[in-house]
Amino acid sequence: MSLQLAPVRCDDKRDEQHHKSAWFQFVKSVATFKGDLTSLTAPPFLLAPQSIVEYSTYWAEHPNLLVAPAKETTAEKRALKVLQWFLSTLKHQHASKDENGKRKKMKPLNPFLGEIFLGKWQDNAGTTNLVTEQVSHHPPATAFKIWNDTHGVKLEGHVAPKAYFSxxxxxxxxxxxxxxxxKHNEDYCITMPKVHVEGIVTFQIAPELSGVSYIHSSTGYTSRINYSSKGWVKGKSNSFIATLYADENEKEPLYVLEGRWNDSYTIKDGKGKILETVDLASLQRTPLDVAPIEHQHPLESRRAWKSVVDAINANDVFAVGHEKSKIENAQRALRRQEKDAGEVWSRRYFTRAERDPVAERLLVTGKTGGADGHDAMIWKFDDEKYKRIMEYQQKGLKSPTHSRFDSGIGIIEIETVS
Incomplete structure (x- = not known):
């Protein structure tokens, strides 16, 4: 999520200055913008060659850590393993540089309604599957399910980002x-920390986590993670302190995990004794297997955005804007068609639910919706839809999910939409 400029040659210095000027103009517009910043269009040179729907892959890039809790014999140790797995998901999701030390670009592509991303990890943990879908566009919301049948582990959730300037x-x-x-018939309800962007003035854009997130267990244990960044006087960036405690005894933690979510941390028992030091930087990620683009569904992210991604990788800002507009215009036209026909886009893999009893039981507030209703929509993976699509694919038939058309990608490339 950090700004990356192309390698600077003498003849590129003018472009770099132009980018800096455009960046500060963008920041100025952001500072005066009223509403959710996710709806604001970013300059093409800020765009990353990746859609937000791919961010769900960070949950399971270490499949062995994802399934590790299922192997523990006590509820306390399982809660600790869940916390450790969660901490392992933060580094590459929020790091300002990739594994090669190259700065990431700041702004991922905003998914269109119905965009999907499918893949799987295959290693000594077995096969871990992923299905992600953009289930809402206004407000944006992404739903996903990750599962490993070998170890009986399932992760399902939805994320509704809301950005603002302060x-x-x-x-x-x-x-x-x-x-x-x-195996243990246990549930863990997980919330996410807030993110703020540092380095705006210095042009060294980097995300930083803040606030608090929780992992609530159905077995009576809670993990509370406090995030902090480098202050004016002391402290280090990317820092956290996590405490794991029994719900009836919050003041006496069983474990304290402390360190940096992009580097390493220590695990201490309730008396302060160091039990282990974990080096997050040394964790090896399992590659995600994704179907070749030519075999992907038209709604799959990498196929749908290929022309835009190619332009981003070529550092062709004009082509980026042109190709991106084609997709966005086609989507607007598709929404108009649906509105005129009195129809609503059918979600391919997920179904909206009125309530989620598991979350209601585990969340401290007992509420799944926010004060502004931004996350009031609950999306659950629909096993029947998924099975039906798999059956149709095995028979070589077109999915029955969308009888009129399967995609708004490029269906109206010639039409100009205002």
Whole structure:
């Protein structure tokens, strides 16, 4: 999520200055913008060659850590393993540089309604599957399910980001995720921390986590993670302190995990004794298997955005804007067609639910919706839809999910939409 400029040659210095000027103009517009910043169009040179729907892959890039809780014999140790797995998901999701030390671009592509991303991880943990879908566009919301049948582990959730400006760009990620362990019939309800952007003035854009997030267990344990960044006088960036405690005895934690979510941390028992030091930087990620683009569904992210991503990688800002507008205009036209026909887009893999009893039971507030209703929509993975699509694919038939058309991508490329 950090700004990356192309390698600067003598003849590129003018472009760099132009980018800096455009960046500060963008920040100025952000500072005066009223409403959710996710609806604001970013300059093409800020765009990352990746859609937000791919962010769900960060949950399971270490499948062995995802399934590790299922192997523990006590509820206390399982809660600790869940906390450790969660901490392992933060580094690459929020790091300002990739594994090669190259700065990431700041702004991922905003998914269109119905955009999907499918993949799987295959390693010694077995096969771990992923299905992600953009289930709402206004307000934006992404739903996902990740599961490993070998170990009976399922993770399902939805994220509804809301961005606003207050001294800097801030992002709240409403929604939650539920991790379920079949063997122990346990659930863990997980919330996400807030993000704010640092380095706006210095042009060294980097995300930082702040606030508090929780993992509530159905077995009576809670993990509370407090995030902090480097202050004016002391402290380090990307820092956190996590306490795991029994719900009836919050003041006496069983474990305290402290360190930096992009580097390493220590695990201490309730008396302060160091039990282990975990080096997050040394964790090896399992590659995600994704179907070749030519075999993907038209709604799959990498196929749908290919022309835009190619332009971003070529550093062709004019082509980026042109190709991106084609998709956005086609989507607007598709929404108009639906409105005129009195129809609503059918979600491919998820179904909206009125309530979620598991989340209601585990969340401290007992509420799944925010004060502004931004995350009031609950989306659940629909096993029947998924099975039906799999059956049709095995028979070589077109999915029955959308009888009129399967995609708004490029269907109206010639039409100019105001």
């Amino acid at each position: 001294s800097t760009i801030n992002i709240e990620r409403k929604g939650y995720s539920i991790l379920h362990l079949d």
